Amino acid sequence: xxxxxxxxxxxxxxxxxxxxxxxxxxxxxxxxxxxxxxxxxxxxxxxxxxxxxxxxxxxxxxxxxxxxxxxxxxxxxxxxxxxxxxxxxxxxxxxxxxxxxxxxxxxxxxxxxxxxxxxxxxxxxxxxxxxxxxxxxxxxxxxxxxxxxxxxxxxxxxxxxxxxxxxxxxxxxxxxxxxxxxxxxxxxxxxxxxxxxxxxxxxxxxxxxxxxxxxxxxxxxxxxxxxxxxxxxxxxxxxxxxxxxxxxxxxxxxxxxxxxxxxxxxxxxxxxxxxxxxxxxxxxxxxxxxxxxxxxxxxxxxxxxxxxxxxxxxxxxxxxxxxxxxxxxxxxxxxxxx
Numbered sequence: 001x002x003x004x005x006x007x008x009x010x011x012x013x014x015x016x017x018x019x020x021x022x023x024x025x026x027x028x029x030x031x032x033x034x035x036x037x038x039x040x041x042x043x044x045x046x047x048x049x050x051x052x053x054x055x056x057x058x059x060x061x062x063x064x065x066x067x068x069x070x071x072x073x074x075x076x077x078x079x080x081x082x083x084x085x086x087x088x089x090x091x092x093x094x095x096x097x098x099x100x101x102x103x104x105x106x107x108x109x110x111x112x113x114x115x116x117x118x119x120x121x122x123x124x125x126x127x128x129x130x131x132x133x134x135x136x137x138x139x140x141x142x143x144x145x146x147x148x149x150x151x152x153x154x155x156x157x158x159x160x161x162x163x164x165x166x167x168x169x170x171x172x173x174x175x176x177x178x179x180x181x182x183x184x185x186x187x188x189x190x191x192x193x194x195x196x197x198x199x200x201x202x203x204x205x206x207x208x209x210x211x212x213x214x215x216x217x218x219x220x221x222x223x224x225x226x227x228x229x230x231x232x233x234x235x236x237x238x239x240x241x242x243x244x245x246x247x248x249x250x251x252x253x254x255x256x257x258x259x260x261x262x263x264x265x266x267x268x269x270x271x272x273x274x275x276x277x278x279x280x281x282x283x284x285x286x287x288x289x290x291x292x293x294x295x296x297x298x299x300x301x302x303x304x305x306x307x308x309x310x311x312x313x314x315x316x317x318x319x320x321x322x323x324x325x326x327x328x329x330x331x332x333x334x335x336x337x338x
Contacts, residue, residue, distance in 0.1 A: 031176040032081075040170030047073070076168045083115050083136065084162045084175040090121055090132060091157060091181025093143050096311060099152045099188050107143045111136055117166030121145075123181075124159045130183075149185040152273065154316045156182045184308070184315045189284060190277030216241040256329025257282055261295040263319040263334055271334050276317055278332060283310065293326040 025033040054062035093107040119134040132145035163174040229241045290301040304310035
């Protein structure tokens with residue numbers, strides 16, 4: 001009767017010993033560590049036995065076999081070292097996150113060196129880390145993972161841990177290196193509406209109430225297609241032009257938001273977070289030229305959103321002692337309710 005390898009069952013104690021052995025990481029210096037997978041430990045044990053037999057017997061064939069297998073192993077380790085050392089900063093490929101939400105990451109980028117490997121990534125910050133998976137193939141890098149951040153803020157990377165068992169799946173090489181990337185985590189939007197102002201109705205009345213247009217501006221996602229100038233409505237969205245009405249030439253009161261970042265003595269931290277959630281909701285609702293005064297800082301919403309400066313400012317906002325800058329517009333502050 002033919003032997004079936006599936007019938008071979010190792011005892012539990014032997015599997016536990018094997019798990020303890022493969023959990024060992026050998027420090028190599030400068031952030032490098034070497035470990036083994038299960039097949040890798042069996043392979044390494046066999047290689048040690050092969051060299052022992054060669055040294056004991058002096059058999060040239062055993063010497064040749066040991067040298068060839070050792071050379072293949074060293075070449076695999078050198079290739080893995082090159083992949084980890086040249087691995088790009090993943091922070092530039094990560095999306096903007098929202099507090100409390102689970103973000104599914106599926107991003108692709110260009111790889112500057114040919115490689116076929118799977119790299120486990122631990123993006124470490126002060127209070128924890130994000131786990132991701134990088135797949136390198138055919139000059140492309142695919143970044144995959146699930147990220148959830150519980151708090152708003154700027155998450156700055158203090159170390160990046162990379163590990164891979166490619167290309168043989170026998171040796172696990174790890175690298176811990178410093179990094180300077182950061183991830184922006186925005187507050188959860190909190191819907192609100194200024195007292196006595198129906199923004200939707202007012203917008204429709206002002207934009208389509210018969211007012212004459214006298215100028216053109218760049219298209220902003222969310223603009224009504226009826227406002228796109230037909231002579232310019234061709235090619236890419238970046239070439240589109242939208243009619244600017246006479247009323248739009250002057251900023252409407254609701255297009256200016258002043259945010260008072262001062263905290264009353266009795267207020268809780270959650271109230272400040274709700275304030276920033278309302279600010280972020282207002283920013284997401286803007287479709288034209290709007291201005292935000294966040295404490296003492298002033299932002300042109302469209303331009304600062306494109307550059308990312310506004311998102312970073314909201315994510316990193318802290319209570320201040322001075323009233324909001326600017327004049328007019330809507331004023332938003334921490335609620336005085338106890």
